[in-house]
Amino acid sequence: MSYSTVIEGASFSPSSQTEISYQARQLICLDNNGYIARVIAHTDPDYATVKQTAQANDTLTTLQPNQYVLPGFIDLHIHAPQWPNAGLALDRPLNEWLDTYTFPLEAKYQDTDFAKLVYDGLIQELLANGTTTALYFGTIHNAANLELAKACIQYGQRGFIGKVAMDNPEQTPDYYQDASAQVAVDQTEQFIHQLNELNQTTDLKQTPVITPRFVPSCTPASLQGLGDLARKYDLPVQSHCSESDWENGYALEHYHMRDADVLDHYGLLTDKAVMAHGTLLNDHDYDLFSQKQVAIAHCPISNVYFGNAVLPVNRVLAHHIKTGLGTDISGGYSPSLYQNIRQAVMSSRMLQDGVDNQLLPDKRGVDGSAISVKTAFYLATLGGAESLHLQTGKIAEGYLADLQVVSMQNDFQTETTDNIFEKLMYQTSKADINQVYVQGTRVK
Ligand SMILES: [Zn+2]
The missing domain is CATH 2.30.40.10 (Urease, subunit C, domain 1)
Structure with missing residues (x-):
């Protein structure tokens, strides 16, 4: 042989x-x-x-x-178009960071040449950092999303790529939004076909992913349509869930439901769903994720800036929830999963010990929270693979x-x-x- x-x-x-x-x-x-x-x-x-x-x-x-x-490492949550902003504006609250820095940058991917320039550089950078598979948010622009897929094929990375859907006029800027729920869903379906066609040319298959940005940026109609597409094509789903107090509160205020329950209501919590962050999920949400076999993309660096809490990884794993590690470029500043392995360990130790020195030691932290570097390594490898149903x-x-x-x-x-x-x-x-x-x- x-x-x-x-x-x-x-x-x-x-x-x-x-x-x-x-x-x-x-x-x-x-x-x-x-x-x-x-x-x-x-x-x-x-x-x-x-x-x-x-x-x-x-x-x-x-x-x-x-x-x-x-x-090789698996980056379970990364926004490819935000790469030029990595390391920028991390002191702003999430909604301001989106409006002032992130949406204006993502809008530029209307220009396909710009997309190609950024994505060629990003894929090579990630591979050089040992990331062999990545689950990507793209932008609303399918021509740019195709450039991302082409870069993955050209440089040899396994990509899971989502056309971002965001049609809620109240939560998205008029210069960067899907014109309607129908457009968001139609463009998503178009991208599925475009990627399948591109895959005919390569052995390294790129996978389309149903990608409602998050509950606030979508209307009920687009969430419903995207849930229908996930079922029709049996494809992975990705979004953000209970990332921050603001996002967690949005669903409660507008839907009178938990963020996770809204996503579930529209058929988006499947066994192929990967939800980013989840720093503010509660035991009810954990049970739902466990029952539906939904995975969590833990993004420890990003969470320091935008998460408003530390994800209790041991508690999540004890609920038998699939969990991997993500860089969340550019909510996280580093393209390296090594850096995120380190931060996952450090954050878990701070959760364990607590951070308010005015409290007595037994009131300061959450017992049993510290994870080992072996567990963080598991998240960056097998945990991510299981979340994506990959034999790697x-x-x-x-x-x-x-x-x-x-x-x-x-x-x-x-x-x-x-x-x-x-x-x-x-x-x-x-x-x-x-x-x-x-x-x-x-x-x-
Ligand atoms: Zn994100």
Whole structure:
């Protein structure tokens, strides 16, 4: 049996929500369809033969002692058009940030050349940061959304892409909105067909996603129409849910229902739905998400600025809710999921201990909230994969070969494997990510 690529080296992979597995030396064998066909331990009798064959075929990549293979990361929530604003205006409240900074920028994607310029740069940046799959919000403009899909195909990233629907004239500016509910729904359906057509040209399929921006920016008619489309085409859905006090309060005020219940009412909480943030979800919402198998995209950096609370990840996982990690560019400033892994751990520790030093220790925090860096790694890999129904996020036979090879600079060869893993999670920068594979193809 010959393989398209054989990687010889050490690896870390998530084995559960709290544990990782480590292999010191193995052959990771990729097949021509982009899957991991076989993982051969150093003690396996076939090891030498498979290695020799790969060497003879010039398909062997042998890693250095300070290099490690990890699964590629999955960004479960990112606004592609907001990339030029990353790092800007994070001190503003969410509604002001949208009106003053975000909507004017997104409106510019009417210009397809501008879209191509930004998206070409963004996809390369994300791949260079080890992100092999991303769930994208686009804009209302399908020509620009297609540019995003083309950039994913050209540079080799698996994209899930949504034409943003936003037709509520009271909550969207007149220069950037769908002209009516019918237009929002029709354009969404048009994009589904356009993307399916584009997919005929590539093995790396891009998936259309039903994308009501969030409850405030949509009318009941568009929410209904989008829910119908999700069912008709059996497609993923993405939106924001209970992200901030303002958003959480909007549904209560206008619908007299919880934000999650409004989305559910219109058929948008399916087992393929991914809801961003959820910082203000309550136990009723968790039960609903769990029952409907809705996933949460946890965006810890963004939440510091706009979330008005810390998502209690352990509590969410205890409700058996699928959970992954998102950058939420540009509510979050960093395109790196490593940075979000770190922030997820840090935020959870602050939730655990509390932050008001005038309170006694037993009143200050929420017990049992701290997550480990292993759990944050799980969110960035397997948790995201499960949320998108993808067989990836893990180094094992039958999984998609979405991988990153990282090197540890601060390596003195005296560490336990847990220590090496922890240092990799905390110290890896873009420059340390040496190779990236998506569906078996090397893209960096
Ligand atoms: Zn968002």
